[in-house]
Amino acid sequence: MTPFNERIIEALETPELRSNLRGAMDFLRSKRSLSIEDYALWQQHQDIATDVRHALPQQLPELLEQLEQSCTRNGIEVHWAADASDARKIFLQIAQATNATRVIKGKSMASEEIELNTHLEQHGIESTESDMGEFIVQLANEKPSHIIMPALHKNQEQIAELFNQKLNEKADASDVDQLIGIGRKVLREKFKQADIGVSGVNFAAAKSGTLCLVENEGNGRLSTSVPNCHIAIMGIDKVIPDLSSLPSLLYLLTRSATGQEITSYVNLISGPRKPDELDGPKSVHLIILDNGRSSIASDPALAATLACIRCGACMNHCPVYTKIGGHAYGTTYPGPIGQVISPQLDGGEEHNELLNACSLNGACGEACPVNIELPDMIRELRNQRSAAQPNHTGEKMVWHAWRAIHQSPRLYQLTSLMMRIPGLSSLLFPRRWTKGRTSPTPANNTLHALIKAKTNHDNRDPQHEHK
Amino acid sequence: MKRVYLFGTCLIDNYYPEAGLDAIELLSLAGFESVFPQSQTCCGQPPYNSGYATQSAAVAMQTVDTFLYAEYPLIVPSASCAGMIKNHYPVLLRDHPEYEKKAIALASKTFELVDFIVDKLPYHQLTSNTPVTAALHQSCSALRETGSAKSWIKLIGHMPHVTLNLPCYAEECCGFGGTFSIKSPEVSLAMTKDKYEHLVATKSQTVISGDCGCLINLKGYAKKNGLAFPHQHIASFAKQQFDEANS
Amino acid sequence: MNTNSQNAREKILERLRLASRAAARKKPDIQKKERISIQDNPLSKPLSLRDQLQKNRFEVIVVRNETLPQILSAIVEEIDESRPLSWLLGNGAVNNSIVDHLQKIDRQTAHQFDQPFETLKDSIFNDIDIGLTHCESVIKNTGTLVIQPSADEPRTLSLIPPIHVIIANKAVVFDSLDGYFAQEIELSLIEHSNLIFVSSPSKTADIQQKLAYGAHGPKRVIVVLSDQQLNEE
Ligand code: SF4
Numbered sequence: 001m002t003p004f005n006e007r008i009i010e011a012l013e014t015p016e017l018r019s020n021l022r023g024a025m026d027f028l029r030s031k032r033s034l035s036i037e038d039y040a041l042w043q044q045h046q047d048i049a050t051d052v053r054h055a056l057p058q059q060l061p062e063l064l065e066q067l068e069q070s071c072t073r074n075g076i077e078v079h080w081a082a083d084a085s086d087a088r089k090i091f092l093q094i095a096q097a098t099n100a101t102r103v104i105k106g107k108s109m110a111s112e113e114i115e116l117n118t119h120l121e122q123h124g125i126e127s128t129e130s131d132m133g134e135f136i137v138q139l140a141n142e143k144p145s146h147i148i149m150p151a152l153h154k155n156q157e158q159i160a161e162l163f164n165q166k167l168n169e170k171a172d173a174s175d176v177d178q179l180i181g182i183g184r185k186v187l188r189e190k191f192k193q194a195d196i197g198v199s200g201v202n203f204a205a206a207k208s209g210t211l212c213l214v215e216n217e218g219n220g221r222l223s224t225s226v227p228n229c230h231i232a233i234m235g236i237d238k239v240i241p242d243l244s245s246l247p248s249l250l251y252l253l254t255r256s257a258t259g260q261e262i263t264s265y266v267n268l269i270s271g272p273r274k275p276d277e278l279d280g281p282k283s284v285h286l287i288i289l290d291n292g293r294s295s296i297a298s299d300p301a302l303a304a305t306l307a308c309i310r311c312g313a314c315m316n317h318c319p320v321y322t323k324i325g326g327h328a329y330g331t332t333y334p335g336p337i338g339q340v341i342s343p344q345l346d347g348g349e350e351h352n353e354l355l356n357a358c359s360l361n362g363a364c365g366e367a368c369p370v371n372i373e374l375p376d377m378i379r380e381l382r383n384q385r386s387a388a389q390p391n392h393t394g395e396k397m398v399w400h401a402w403r404a405i406h407q408s409p410r411l412y413q414l415t416s417l418m419m420r421i422p423g424l425s426s427l428l429f430p431r432r433w434t435k436g437r438t439s440p441t442p443a444n445n446t447l448h449a450l451i452k453a454k455t456n457h458d459n460r461d462p463q464h465e466h467k
Numbered sequence: 468m469k470r471v472y473l474f475g476t477c478l479i480d481n482y483y484p485e486a487g488l489d490a491i492e493l494l495s496l497a498g499f500e501s502v503f504p505q506s507q508t509c510c511g512q513p514p515y516n517s518g519y520a521t522q523s524a525a526v527a528m529q530t531v532d533t534f535l536y537a538e539y540p541l542i543v544p545s546a547s548c549a550g551m552i553k554n555h556y557p558v559l560l561r562d563h564p565e566y567e568k569k570a571i572a573l574a575s576k577t578f579e580l581v582d583f584i585v586d587k588l589p590y591h592q593l594t595s596n597t598p599v600t601a602a603l604h605q606s607c608s609a610l611r612e613t614g615s616a617k618s619w620i621k622l623i624g625h626m627p628h629v630t631l632n633l634p635c636y637a638e639e640c641c642g643f644g645g646t647f648s649i650k651s652p653e654v655s656l657a658m659t660k661d662k663y664e665h666l667v668a669t670k671s672q673t674v675i676s677g678d679c680g681c682l683i684n685l686k687g688y689a690k691k692n693g694l695a696f697p698h699q700h701i702a703s704f705a706k707q708q709f710d711e712a713n714s
Numbered sequence: 715m716n717t718n719s720q721n722a723r724e725k726i727l728e729r730l731r732l733a734s735r736a737a738a739r740k741k742p743d744i745q746k747k748e749r750i751s752i753q754d755n756p757l758s759k760p761l762s763l764r765d766q767l768q769k770n771r772f773e774v775i776v777v778r779n780e781t782l783p784q785i786l787s788a789i790v791e792e793i794d795e796s797r798p799l800s801w802l803l804g805n806g807a808v809n810n811s812i813v814d815h816l817q818k819i820d821r822q823t824a825h826q827f828d829q830p831f832e833t834l835k836d837s838i839f840n841d842i843d844i845g846l847t848h849c850e851s852v853i854k855n856t857g858t859l860v861i862q863p864s865a866d867e868p869r870t871l872s873l874i875p876p877i878h879v880i881i882a883n884k885a886v887v888f889d890s891l892d893g894y895f896a897q898e899i900e901l902s903l904i905e906h907s908n909l910i911f912v913s914s915p916s917k918t919a920d921i922q923q924k925l926a927y928g929a930h931g932p933k934r935v936i937v938v939l940s941d942q943q944l945n946e947e
Contacts, residue, residue, distance in 0.1 A: 005653070008651070008653055008654055009653050012653055012654065012657050319639045319640045319642075319658050320651075320654050320658075322639075323654050323657050323658060324654060355518075356647070356650040356651050357647075357651045357654060358644070358647060358651075359607075359640050359642065359643065359644025359645075359647040359648075359655065359658070360516050360607075360644055360645075360647070361607035361611070361639075361640035361644060362607050362608075362610075362611035362612065363607070363611070363638065363639070363640070365611075366611050376558075379515070379516060379518065381518075382516075382517060382518025383518045383519075383520045384518075385518055386517075386518040386519050395517075395519075396519070399514045399517070399519040399522040400522065402513070402514060402522060403514070403522040403523075403525050403526060405508075406477075406508040406509045406511070406526040406529070407508075407525050407526055407529050408508075409505065409506040409507070409508060409529075412477075412508040412509070413505075416480065416481055419481065430649055432649050432650075432652045433648060433649050433652065433687075434691075435652065436652060436655075436656040436659075436687075436688065436691060437648075437656075437659070437684065437687030437688050437690075437691050438686075438687045438690035438691045439687065440482050440683045440686065440687060441482075442481045442482060443481065443482055443483065443484050443485070445484060446480050446481055446484055447475040447479055447480040447484035447487035447488070447503075448475070448480060448503075448505055450484050450487075450488060451487075451488075451491075451503050451505075452505065454488075
């Protein structure tokens, strides 16, 4: 049993988790579906967004250079990180240069990817998550289980219990407003004290050097307005040519993610506090992170995964995610998009195994607002995995034999006959199948045989007529 | 009568041959004579979805050759196999110069059975009025590969005595997914259990679907747990409605 | 940029240039699949600006020919708090005169954001109840107010105080975000290093998908519009 399998079983056997997940998925799916008022308009935006995002892998070098220039012109300091360790080093240098001891963070999956919190704690810098969901997850010493709703694996009671224990508050499980009030109170202090605010980036417009952040709570705005220094971390795939496509991208992102027509706040940042301004960060840094993305760009069959706008719709519609939740994947990005990018971002053989947890039912590809054919990508990664296997591995040999049989009509029909020898057909089905399901019994006669017997059908097959 | 090719598919061939015969009857009611080449085997989807494209391509080429011999439309009583040929052959075979064009040609003349006949059947001959309730399992392929689920619903819509029920979470996968059910058996089984229970909750007399993989999977689950699972391929179910009418 | 970052830059760009040269393999046209999970949910008719804003949880005050003192009284009435309230406003002639008038209303004290944030930080966080800003652009179909922080009206005015008052009765109304972006965005970006599109009070559904307002930003947002903007008969 592999660790992934163990986590799957553990998740499946936790009834509370199962019902929290089902509830959250029901909510997110129906919100999304109701938010689409006009499918024709949806398609218009989808076309614009798909064009912009799918052209990206080819344009990345130019766009990133342009982004760097525009940001620099706007007074944003740009840094490049080839991998997670680069990014951590850059961050630490900025923090140490300003003697920062406290960091407040807005939601950022890129910072999860580089495990920023752990790194900062190791260097004596306090790092506090300020998104309510992230805050809950951090208090519980866990990782986010979803890219949009980090704490959806927990219910109200579990969260109240956590607040009672960790914050010494009298939290009332039945009163969400009170629970949020507690979070607000605790975090306001942190905002006030923080030396550095961290954010992710939803989109970065190369032409104007503008960082776009999308959120509902206002913690992102606080993180990027209150502390003296703002550090934004973005994957190289977040860049867009200019802001002209932003309305379309937002239209799709907020509807796909949470079924909102628009989020409470869309925050466009194009520089630090100006000389005549009275607030805002005095310095803004942008860390551009590669961490495996450029190798995705170089594989034509997978490059389209860089078009992802991280809306989470694919996981919300995935029946496997719905059953096991995000933690079971053991990766920063769970669900279908996680299955596709994790093997390439985090590297490692172990992630290959994630590819098994997909029935190729297509729900993710259908939900994806920017037309990423995730099932095709998963199939392609399975191809790449098997191509790397030596020829004598068990599964490969099975498929070799399978091919030999099905390539030859005679062998195929012979095999069909053999399957009808009592006891033989069940051998076709491995124990991993028959443990939960009885193997099917072949019908007395094959369709081939029935047709042949009934009508001497062969005569009608032109292939035979002409021979 | 115009002729069509029938691709029985390996699952119908071995486990639901009567559905193949019923498909032939339905096609004939719709005015088509079926040609069933004995050289047909499998569409190649199992290795294709498991990541063994080379092995799959070899079998796909054999299928292409079988059904491109004459210009007859290719009718497939399985949304999954129809989807494989229509949507995936052109991709799978694009690196085989000789077959790339053929694959596209085959794809463009391939139809899922019900998609093909739904507007052609002589519904006036359908005089059966024994009320029956049926739960429809739409199958992921019928929803997202071929779109045949719409035709399935339309077909039953022509049969006023049939009450069609869609289970809750109708668009969710039954957990089969070919080798997925072997490589990830625990999640797969949890999905199958849910699907089975949602179908049963419709309190229908029978479950119908146009994909045998799902039916075999659900039946296997039911049998293992000593549960009942009355079900039929949609072709058999439809044919039966015409039979009763004619007798 | 230090040498490490410089090296990373070269490495990343080089890899990407190589990648983009490896032209994508051409895929044959695949028949477009039906996307069943997407269905229309058409509204009977598009919402009016007022309805859209209210749906977004803004409190809307509509003015006709009222004088500034009358408008301010209407706002205070809408806020409907019996305790003394402390306001924070920006600078410039318009804000100066609002401050003067506010001071004359019972239980209202008005301050101005006239020093660097660092100096005012504690009092903004602890003592201010209401932040007031102006707004020049409103977007109808999403119910969005575009806030453009400036030297006169800093960023945190609309962010930290629990109540945010937006004076928008002079704003231009755009039909959609697309319209605003097509016409306005470039100019706005030149003048403002921060632009905020506000479409509801601060909110979260992070606890079991239950909606709660006032997560980190303002819990209440009061918007002043003119009857002309609403175009209601
Ligand atoms: S792959 Fe598509 S659906 Fe999934 S997160 Fe990315 S954009 Fe959203």
